[in-house]
Amino acid sequence: MRAFIFLYLVFGIFSSAYAKDIIVEVYKKKFRPAEITIEKGDTVIWKNIEKRQYHNVWFKQFDKEEPDYFFPGESYQRTFNDAGNFPYECGPHPKMTGIVTVTEK
Numbered sequence: 001m002r003a004f005i006f007l008y009l010v011f012g013i014f015s016s017a018y019a020k021d022i023i024v025e026v027y028k029k030k031f032r033p034a035e036i037t038i039e040k041g042d043t044v045i046w047k048n049i050e051k052r053q054y055h056n057v058w059f060k061q062f063d064k065e066e067p068d069y070f071f072p073g074e075s076y077q078r079t080f081n082d083a084g085n086f087p088y089e090c091g092p093h094p095k096m097t098g099i100v101t102v103t104e105k
């Protein structure tokens, strides 16, 4: 049991040191911030903090089909394991755009 706890702690420390969660708020039909730069392995979490508006996060280069909507209080996440520039938009609101730039470590 101790070994498990130890491994859990070590893994937790390593994972927090090497992969981060980055929050993007979705509010008033905007991604905030719309432009972010992260490192390989990081995860972006889009949180819908609208009163009643749903959205999605559509990376057309990854997803042929439009992803499901997420509603106020819900979130959507994606982990980026390759470096590059990844633009996205909201399916129902194409004027809502953002870009994730992923750098090497």
Ligand SMILES: [Cu+2]
Pocket: 029, 054, 055, 056, 090, 091, 092, 093, 096
């Ligand atoms: Cu939207």
